[in-house]
Amino acid sequence: MGQMQAVNADIVELLQTLGNTVRRAVVSSLAKSPHPLRFSDLMEACGLNPNHDTGQFHYHLSELSRRNIVAKTGNKYCLTQFGFKISRLLEAMEREYSFLFAGAGAGGVDQGHEAGNSSFRIRPYSNQDFEDVARLLMNMYDDAWAEMFGPDAQMPLEEARKAVVTDLLVPDTRVLVLEHGVEKRLVGFISYAVRYGGVFFVEYEWVEKEYAEHGYDNMLFQRVKNEARAAGEGAVYIRVSHREHRFIEFPIRKGYETLNMLELAKYLDKLPEPYSGKTIEIEGHRLRLR
Numbered sequence: 001m002g003q004m005q006a007v008n009a010d011i012v013e014l015l016q017t018l019g020n021t022v023r024r025a026v027v028s029s030l031a032k033s034p035h036p037l038r039f040s041d042l043m044e045a046c047g048l049n050p051n052h053d054t055g056q057f058h059y060h061l062s063e064l065s066r067r068n069i070v071a072k073t074g075n076k077y078c079l080t081q082f083g084f085k086i087s088r089l090l091e092a093m094e095r096e097y098s099f100l101f102a103g104a105g106a107g108g109v110d111q112g113h114e115a116g117n118s119s120f121r122i123r124p125y126s127n128q129d130f131e132d133v134a135r136l137l138m139n140m141y142d143d144a145w146a147e148m149f150g151p152d153a154q155m156p157l158e159e160a161r162k163a164v165v166t167d168l169l170v171p172d173t174r175v176l177v178l179e180h181g182v183e184k185r186l187v188g189f190i191s192y193a194v195r196y197g198g199v200f201f202v203e204y205e206w207v208e209k210e211y212a213e214h215g216y217d218n219m220l221f222q223r224v225k226n227e228a229r230a231a232g233e234g235a236v237y238i239r240v241s242h243r244e245h246r247f248i249e250f251p252i253r254k255g256y257e258t259l260n261m262l263e264l265a266k267y268l269d270k271l272p273e274p275y276s277g278k279t280i281e282i283e284g285h286r287l288r289l290r
Contacts, residue, residue: 017067022046022060024090027069027079031087036076092171119182120216122223125168125175125189132186133168133177134160140206144247167191173203176223178216187211190220192227192236200228202238221254239263 018024029045030037040050043057061077064070069083079087125133138160145153155163168175168191178188188207192200202224207216221236228236238251264287278289 014067017063017069018086018090020060022048022057023064026060026064026077027083027087027090030070030077030079031084031091036073036078038076042077089171119180120214120219121179121184122176122219123179125177129177129186130161130164133175133189134164136186136189136206136208137163137168137204139208140204143209168204174227176220178207178220180211180214180216188216188220190224192224194231198231198233200224200231200233200236202236217250218254 018027025046026042029042033045037045039054039057039061042061043050043054046057048057061070061072064083065072068080069086070077071080071083134157138155138157141155141160141163142153145155167173172195173191173193175189175191177186179185180187188205188211190202190205192202194200202221205217205220207220225236228234238256240247240251279286280289281287
């Protein structure tokens with residue numbers, strides 16, 4: 001068996017191990033506990049009676065230990081580093097399932113509303129939206145690059161398709177699309193990542209220019225704010241390049257006013273081009289702006 005086949009077999013076995021509801025409850029309970037748990041306490045945390053089915057519970061713990069998900073120290077159980085990562089993946093999968101199939105959070109799905117003279121609908125991304133979202137992403141980049149690098153800077157559609165896969169279809173990122181009119185044409189989208197236990201970062205947003213008059217940009221941002229409020233968060237963050245002047249103006253007009261993040265990069269090969277030619281000084285250090 002080749003190395004890739006062996007890895008695939010291990011992944012299948014891992015998924016089979018986690019397919020049992022009791023084992024998933026063990027992982028979830030240990031992830032939530034601030035300290036290791038004794039056998040009986042862990043059973044209770046999983047919703048089981050310590051006076052019954054202890055043999056089966058021992059079996060489930062041994063299977064999780066065999067996969068290096070759970071470790072036993074003395075008479076208590078805890079997650080391994082790998083097990084903790086597995087718990088985060090399971091949490092992300094549960095959130096994604098709820099987002100995609102249980103109504104996209106408190107905001108639900110906007111359907112049959114009127115914006116100007118046109119009906120619109122905001123809903124979660126689905127697989128059949130791939131090509132449309134790639135087209136929208138390509139148009140977004142073409143518009144931004146034209147401002148930053150000149151009118152000849154354009155993104156090929158194939159690169160946009162790759163960006164959808166690598167930037168949007170990832171576990172911590174959610175994508176909402178906006179349909180316009182009775183033909184349900186996709187004319188806009190917004191993506192936001194939920195990181196660090198619940199911090200909302202808007203990463204991409206675009207509405208085709210000919211539909212800007214309907215206020216769709218505002219509606220997409222409002223949906224993300226609704227999602228953040230429903231999750232108990234008190235802020236929404238946006239990451240944007242200092243060179244995207246027109247886009248920077250939009251969130252500023254919407255009340256985004258605190259700058260609290262600076263991204264530093266160390267390029268391991270050669271410096272990318274072009275640079276803006278500008279520099280800023282922080283704590284006596286002069287930094288180049290990309």
